[in-house]
Amino acid sequence: MDSAAIGTFEAGRGRLASLAYRLLGSAADAEDAVQDTFLRWQAADRERVEVPEAWLTKVVTNLCLDRLRSAQARHERVAGAWLPEPLLEGDPMLGPADTFEQRESVSLAVLTLLERLSPVERAVYVLREAFSYSHADIAGILDISKSASQQHVHRARIRVAAERPRGGETDPASARRIVEEFLTAATSGRVERLVALLTDDVTAVSDGAGLSKRLLEYRTRERVAAYVRAGFKPTPAKRRLAGGSPSIHIALVNGSPAILAVIDDRVVGAVAFEVRDSKVASLQGIAAADRLGRLNEAWRQHEPDTPVINAW
Template sequence: MDSAAVDTFEAGRGRLASLAYRLLGSAADAEDAVQDTFLRWQAADRERIEVPEAWLTKVLTRLCLDRLRSAQARHERAAGAWLPEPLLDGDPMLGPADTFEQRESVSLAVLTLVERLSPNERAVYVLREAFAYSHAEIAAILDVTEAASQQHAHRARTRLADERRSGGAADPAAARRVVEEFLAAATSGRTDRLVALLTDDVTAVSDGAGLARRLLRYRTPERVASFVRAGFKPTPAKRRLAGGPTTMYVARVNGSPAVIAVVGDRVVGAVAFDVGDGKVSALYGIAAARRLTRLDEAWRRHDPGVPVVDAW
């Protein structure tokens, strides 16, 4: 393959990776899909391809849909063991963030909710909301009619609107203060203060560090506060499990404030928060090593600033 063909692909690699991540919710799977797209680009009769960007987008989207429909993916998602992979803000795989729709489409809340959409609904939603493709372009990518694309988009928006709870877009500085106060209450045992920082319909989801067969889910402020208090209470057993004393920082992942737990220079856990109107409406706890690989790599290049909790 000549250098011009390589350059054409590399010019669009970032956009393809961002699209794949939004469709799959996994950085590792997204990278695999981009590499598979490159192999097809390498083998293609490129002289017959009039618009490389459109061709590459179609191939990548189809590969992602094949992955979503695979028996392994269906089993993992049906078994309730799936959570999206968190990415540190600034990661190029998060892609465009110029509009509210683009930012929301990569939030952990929406990445979790789109699991309930059909693969085609998911693809139309991402292509339309995050990348502003027209329905005519989406129809060509998915080999459906424009009317079908419009119907998929309508159903996706309706389902997400029905299930998406938002307390309003929180100012990053204000959201950080809420998370810092939340962490202080969690590590000090002030359960009453934790409850006061939670909305009445709060939810918490945890992967149980990858040790549970299904995700752990908690609802009501009292149950969530109890779960959080137990999780953040320092014990010798937890230090041994983590591999040493844990330091905690507040950072941003997928556009949301998060607590990052670090042992040495290794990320061992992340808790992302949905914050609005001064309260936490949802928490996403991720500690399974396979979901933290890219976040861990980015963290080593990141200036974390001053820890919020040192030597926990």
């Protein structure tokens, strides 16, 4: 392959990776899809490719759809044992974040909701909401009609909105302050204050540190508060499971504030928050090691803030 063809691909690699991550919810799977796209680009008759960006987008999108439709992916998602892979702020795989829709499309809360869509609905939603493709372009990428694209995105928006009441977007500084208050209430045992910081429709989802075959889900403020209080209460058993006594940091993950538990510069757990109208609307707790690999790589390369708790 000549240098020009390689340069064309590399110029679009970041966008392809960001698209694949939104479709698959896994950085590792997204990297594999991008690499497979490169191999197809390498083998293609490139002189017949009129618009390389469109060709590459179509290939990576359909490779992602194949993965979403695979037996293993269907089993994981139907079994409810899957949460998106969190990414640290600044990770290029997070992609465009200029509009509210783009920022929202990569939040862990929305990525979790997108699991309830069909693969095609998910693809149309991501292409339209996060990358602003026209319905005509989406139709060409997915080999569907323009009207089918419009119908898919309409259904996807309704399903996402039904599970995700809208509120005012909270600025990062305010969201961090609310999470700091939340952490103080959770670790001090102030259950009443903890409940007051939760929205009426709050939800919490956890992978059970990778030990459960199903996701653990909680609804209602009282149940979420009880789960959080139990989860944030340090015990010798939890320290043994984690491999020590972690320091607790607050960072941005997928554009939202998150609490990270860190031992020897290794993130052993992450709790991401969605803040709406100055309250916590959802939490996603991820501690399975295979979901924290890329976040750990980024964590080791960045200069963290002073921990809010030195030893939990």
